[in-house]
Amino acid sequence: MSAREAEVLALLGDHLSNAEIAARLFISVRTVESHVSSLLRKLELPDRRALSRLATASATDTDNAAEAPARPAPTRPAPLPAPLTAFVGRVRERAELAAAVQAHRQVTAVGPGGVGKTRLALAVAAELAGGFADGVWFVDLVPVADPARLWPVVAAAVGVGEQPGRGIEETVSAALADREALLVLDNCEQIRDAVAPFLERLLTACPRLRVLATSRARLMVPFERVHPVPPLALSGGDESDAVALFMDRAAAVGWPPGPSVAAGVVALCEGLGGMALAIELAAARWATLGLDGLTAGLSDQLRILTGGARADDRHRSVRAVLDWSHDLLEPDDRALLRRVSVFAAPFTAEAAAEVAGFAPLEPSAVADGLGRLAEQSLLAVAPSATGTRYRALETIRQYGTERLADAGEQTDTRSRHLGWCLTAADALTGPNAHKADTSDRPVRFDALADDLRTALAWAADRAELRADARRLARSLAELAFARKLLGEAQQRYEQAAALVGHDAATTIGVGTGADTGAADLRHAAAVAGCRRLGDDAYRLHRAAADAARRAGNTVDAGRDLAAAATVAYRFSSEFAELPAVDEVADLLAQARELARGGGPAADAALGLAEAAVLADAFGAIQGSSENSAQQTVERAEHAVALAQVAGGPVAESAALDALSGAQSWAGDPFAAAAAARRRIDLLAPLPPTPASTHELADALAMAAGTALGVGRLPEALRWGGHLAEHPLLADAVHHATSWLLITDALAGRADRVLAGSTGFLDAWERGGRPRSLSLGPAAASVAMVHGLRGEHDARAPWLTVVDLAGTAAEHRYGYGAVFDAMVLLHHGDPDAALDRIAPAPEEMWKRVCWVWLHWYAALRTEASVLAGHPDARERITATRTLVTGNPVATAQVDRAEALLDGDVPRQLAAAAAFDAAGCPYQAARTRLLAGGDHATAGRTALAELGLTP
Template identity: 70%
Template structure:
C-alpha cells in the first residue's frame, strides 16, 4: 500500500500515533473531534493491513515524518564522507536502475558509509521512503525478516509469519531498503530477499556484504579501496587528512609525501586509514610509518558502537570466523605469497592435509567471494591477491597453527622451481613472468637466509635471483644477490664463483671500487677452496681493473698495492693457460689503459707496450677465453693507438665485437660487450667511418645495461651525428644525455666530455651562442682533464669557426702541431685535426697551406671523410671547381651530409642555393662560405 493513498490528515494522525498519543490527545492537537480521529485510525488500519492500534503505533514509530514525505531516515554519520565521487555516482545509478544491488567488498573498505551516502543521495527518487536495517546483531539467518520488520515497523499479526508481514507492509511501496552487513546471514538473507523482491515489484534493495548473495535479481557493485591516484590529492590522502585533523593535529605540507606513502601501504582501505589517522597525534609520521610493519597491532582504535570496526584485527576476526575450517587453513597458507599468485602456485604451496589441489582451487573461489582475496586477470593467467593486512593476519594464524615452517618451506621450493624455469626460458613474456614472481622469490630468500638449516636453498635462491635480476636489468640488486649468495655458500669455491659474478655486475654498473674489492674477495675464497690458480686469476683481474677501468673508481688503488697484487698473481697462477692469459692481460693493462694513455714512465717503449698486449691476446685465444681475448684486444687497441696507426686500432676494436657476439649475455660478457661497442664506435669515428660509428653507437644506446645511463649510452652516437650534421637528432638526444648525466651525479670521462662538446658544436653551427656556451660548460665538467679540449675541443671549435667564415680564428685554434697534441688527448681526433689544419691554412691564406695538405694526406689516407676534406682544401687552393664538387660527392658517400652541403657553399655561384637548401634540411644555418 503506497503512502500516496494516505491523505494528509491521515498522515498527521499516523505521526501522532507514533508518539503514542491517545485519540483525545490527537484530537486536541489537530483541532478535530475524537470521532474523526477514530475514523482516520480505522482507515489507516485498513490501508496499511494492520490488525490493531498497537501495530499501527509501531508502524508509525518506524516511519519518521521525513520518511512518509519521501526523505530518508538513515543513521546519522558522526564524520564527514570523503571522496569516492565516481563510485558514489555509479552506485546511485545502479540502485535506481536495478531491483537489488549488493555493494560487495572486504571488511573496512567503506561499504556501509558509501551505501548510506548513496541512499541519502537517491532518497528523493523513492517517494515511499528509505529504510535501513543493520544485520550485525542477527545471529540466526532465519531472523533476517524480523530485523527488517523492526526497521519498517511491520508488527506480528495473528496467523501471519513475520516475513509475510514485511511483504504485506512493503507490497505496493516505491521505496529503498538498505540491508547492511549481510555476509554472516547469507543463508537467510538470500531466500528472504528473493521472496521480498518477488512480492514487492516497486521495492529496491541495497545490501552490503563481504560476499555476493547469489539471488536472481542481484547486481554486484564491487567497492574498491579508496583511490590513491593523484598523490597528495587522492581520496585516500583526503580521508587521512580529514580524520587526522579531527584529532587535533592536522598534517602539514612538509609530511604530505609521508602521508601518501602511508595510504599506499594501507592499500587505500578506509578503516585502516581512519585508524592510522587517529594515531597520528600520538605517533607522528615516523612512529606511524614504523608501526605499519605490524598493522594488526598498530591499527586499533578506541571504543566503538560497532566492535567489529574497533581494529583491523577485529574486522579480520569477523571475516575469519565466517569461514569453513578448510578455507581457514587455505587463507593462512596462501598468506606466504606476497604478490598475486595463480591457482597452480597456491596448490603447490598450500595443498597439504587436510587440503588437496582441488580443494585449494575451490577454496580460492570461496575466499574471493568473501572479499578476502582479489581476483585479477593478467597476461600470465588469473591471479589471486590479498591485502597486506590480510597477509599479516594469515601469517599469525599460520604460526598459531604450527604450520609456518612446513608451508614456508614449500613456498621456498616453489620459488626455486619457478626461478630455475625462468633462468632457462627467455620467451617473449619473460619479463612479465619474472615481475609476477619476483617479490615472492625475494621473500622466500629472506626467510630461508634467516634459517640455520636452509643455507643451501638460500644460496641457490640468491644465485637464481641474481641472474634473473641481471637479466631484468636490476643491476644493483643483481650485485647484491651475488654477494649474498657468496655469504650463504657452504663451499668456498661456490662463494668465489658468486663473487666473480658480482664483480662483473659491478663492472656493468661502472663501479670500479666494487670490481676491485670483489675480485680480491674472490681470490681469498679461491685460496680457501685450495684453488691457487683461480686465486691468481682473480688477483690478476683486480690488477687489470685498477688500470683498465680507472675512470670508474672513486679512489684509484695505489700503484704499489696493484703491483703487489700482480706479483702475487704470477706466483699463484703457474703455467695454466687461462691463468697465464689473465696475468698477461694484467701486465698489458699496467702499461696501457683502454684509450692508450700510458701508465708507466714515459721512457717505456711503445713497442714493448704493443708486445705485452699482443701476448695477452694470443694467450687468451689459446685458452679459449673470449672475454679475456676481448679485454686483451682492448689493451692492444690502446697500445697501437700510441703508434699512430688508427686503422690498426679500429681493427682491434672491431675484432672485439666479433669475438663477443656469439656469447650468451652473462654479466662478464655483457660488461665486456658494452665496453666493446663503445670502443668500436669511437674507433670507427677515428677513421672516418661515420655509418659504422653510428651503427655501433646505436647498439650501445639500445644496450639494456645502459637503460638508466643515457649519458654513457648515447655519447658516441651524439658525436657521430654531430660530425654528420644531423642537428635535430643531436639536439633531441642531447636533452636525454644531459638529464641522464645530471641524474647520474655528473660523472666524468673522455667520452662524456666529447659528447657534450659535440652538442655545443651543433648549437654553434645553428648560430646559438648562448646554448653553445652552456654545453661547453657541461663538456668541461663532464671530462676528466682540461687538456682533452685540445683534441676534440679544437676540432669542434674550428668547425664552428669555419662554418661562420672566421678562418683566421679557426687557424689559431688548430695551430699546435699534431704530434704536440694528439698523444696527450686521444688519437681519435687525429685525422679530424690534421684535415682541419690543412683546410684552415688554405682558407686563411697561410703560406704553408700546401705543405700541410701533403702532410695530412700521409696521415688520413683511408679515412673517407678526412680524405675528402683534404681533397677539398687542395681544390680550393688550386681553384679547381670540379675537384670541389668531387669532394662533395665523396662526403655524401661517406655519410657526412654536412660537409657535402658546406662544400657546395664554398664552391659558390650556382651551387650556393643547393648548399643552403641542404644545410636547412639538416637543421643548420648556412653561415658564410668561409
C-alpha cells in the same frame, strides 16, 4: 487469506496460467504454485477450476469473497545515519553504484572489511532518496547474530509490529507491498544464509521495493546484482582519492601535512592498499608518529593501525575488522587463509594447492576454498595470461602470517613455499629452460620475483636451509640480470657467496676444490662492471681470490688477482677512488706467484693484466720512444695469443682491447679500430652472461669511438646504434647514446642530435652526473649543434654540462677544441678557430684520447688556409700524411688545398667525397665555400639539415 493470495485468486478468475500470474505479479512460478496450494487448503476446494469459479463469483458478488485484511502501514523512514566526517572522493564509484540501484531491484555492494562499503552505500542512498516516493529505510545487521531475528529487526526499522493471526514475515511484506522505497541492509555477511531467502520473499511480495545490501560476500541469489567496492583510487599520485582522504583526516588531528611530504603520503597510501579504514587509522596517528613513523610501521600494520573506542568495535582497528571476517570462516578456510599468506605476489590455485594443501586440508579442496575466500572479499581475483590468480591485500597477508605462527604451521608452510619457489626458478634457469621459447621469461619472472625474494629472506636465516637458500640466490641473480635489474643481480650473487660460509673449506677439506663462493663473486664483479662501478668490480675480484684461497685453489686465486689489477687500469675512469699504484703492482706480483704454470687460462689472465698495466703506463708517458711503443704492442699481441689458446672469447676480447689501446698510442689508429671491430665478432654469438654482456657493451662503445676516430661515420653510426639499443643500457641512456650523438653531430644531423639530447641529459642527471671519455664529447656535440644553429643561449648550459661530464684536458685540447673550431669556422671566423686549435697535433694528442687527432689536425689545416696563415701549405702536406686512410679528414685536407689554390672543381670533388663518407654537413659546407650556384645548393642542404648557413 493474505493480500498476495487475494491477488493470485483474482488472476485465477481471469483464467491465467501460473507463468502468466508470475509475470503479472513479478514473482516466481514456484511462488505462484505455493499460493495456489495454500488457497486450495484454506478454501477447502478440490482443484484449480474450483478456485477459478470462486474468483469469478467474487468479482460480481463481494459478499461471497473472503475479504483481505487491511494492510499495516509502515512509519515514515527515520533519517539515514549522519556520518560525522566528510565523505571524500569515489565520484566514479558513487555514480556507478547509483546507476546500478536505479537499474536493478537488488544490488549488493561487496568488498573487504574496512574498504568503505557502508559510507559509500549511505552516500548513494542519500543521493537517491528523493527519487523514492516512500523514502529510504536503513537497517544495520551487525547486532543480528541469530538468523531468526532478521525479520523482526527489519520490522522494527520499518516501524511495523506483529499482528494477531499474522506472522512477522507476512506483516512486513504486507506493509511494504505497495511502497516505492529503497531498503539498505548493511553488513549482511554474518547472516548471509538468512538474508538470501528473506530478500527473495520480500522482493516477490513488494514489486516497487529496491534493496541495496552491503556485504563482505555476495548473497548468491540469482536476482542479485553484485557491485564490487574497490580500495580507494591510488592513481593520480598526490591528487588521488586515497591521498585526499588521508590529508582530510590528518588535518582533523591538528597537523595538516604540507606539500613537502606529498610523495611520502602517496607511498604510504599505496602501502596501505588504498583501504579506507587503514588510511583513516593511519591519519589519526599522523600527529604523534609523522610520516617516518607511519612508513616504518607498514611492515606491522596490525599493530600500528589502531584507534580509540568506537561505537562499532569492529572498526576500532584493522585487526578487529579482520577478526570479524576470520570468525565467519569455516575451519578449513581459516587454515587456507593463513597458509596462502606466505605468497607475496598473486598466485594460482595450482600453486596454492602445492603450498597449502597438507593435512588437514586436502589439495583437491584448495581451489574451492580459494573461491570461498574470494567470495568473502578476503582474496582478490584477477585473470592473467597464465590463468586466474589470487592475492590478498597486505594487511590481510600480515594477519594471515600471524595466524600461521599462532597455529604452529609456519615452518611447514614456508618450507613448502621455498620448495615451490625453487622448482619455479629452476624452470626459468635450469638447463632445459634455454631450450624452450623464452619470450615470456620476463613476464614469468615478474610474476614470481616477490615470492623468490620472500622465500630467500626466510631461508637465508636458517642454517639447515643454507644450501637451498644459496641455490635460490643464484637463480634470482641470474633472473634479475636477465631482467636488467643489475643492482639486485650483483646483490644476489654476493649473497650466494656469503651463504657458503667461511668454514666451507674446512668442512669439505682444503685443497679439494671446495666451493667457497669464488664463482659467485666473479659473476658479481662482472655485473658491477656492467654497472660501471669500478670500485665494486675491483673489490669483488679480490674477494673471489680470497675465496679461492680458502678452497686451496691458488691458481684461480692468482687469476682473480690478475683480474683485479686489470680492472684497475682498464676501467680506471669508472672508479670513484682509484687504488694506489703500489697496491695494484703488489696484486700483480701476487698473481704471478700464485698462477704461474697454472695452464692456458691462468697464462691468459696474467698476460692481459701485464698488457693492460703496461699499455696504461706507456700511455701516461709523453715522448716515449718508438721502441717502447712497439714493445707495448707486442706485449698486447702476446696477451691476445694466450687468450686464443685458452679458448675464451671474453678473455680474447679483453686482450684485443689492450691491443687496441697499445696500437693507438703507437700511432696506428687504423689497427686500433680493426682490433675493436674484431671484439664484436667474437662476442656477438655468446649467450648474455654478466661477463660477456659487460664485454660486449664496452666493445660496441670502443668500436663506435675508434670508427669515428678514423673517419668511418657509417660504421660509427652502426655500432653507436647497436649500443643505444643494448638492453643492458636501457636505464643508462646517457652512456647508451653518447657515441650516436657525437657521430650525428659531426655528420651534421642536427634534428637527430636535438631529439636525443633531452633523454641524454635526463639520464645523466639521474645517474649522478658522471664523467667519462664519451659523456663530455656527447654534451659538447649538443652544444656544437646549438652553436651551428646560432642558438647561443641554448648552447651555454650545455657547455656547463661539458665541464661536469668530461675532463679539463679533453675539453681544452681534444673534443672541446674540435667542436668549438667547427662552430667558429661555420660562422666565418677562421682566426678565432685557428687560435682555438693553435697547438700542433704532435704537441697535444697524447694529452687526450686519440679519437680526436685526425679531426683536430684537419680542422687546424683548414683554419690555417682560411685565416691566411703562412704555413698553411706545409700544414696541408703534414696533415695529409697523418690522416691518409681517413675519408672525412682526407676530404677536408683536399678541400683546404683546393681553397688555397682557388680550384673549384677539386672543391666539388671534395664535396662528393664527403657525401660518400656519410658527412652531409661538410659536403654542404664545401658547396657553400665554392660560391656561385654551388653556394645556393649548399645553403639549401644546410637548411635541410636544420642548420643555419
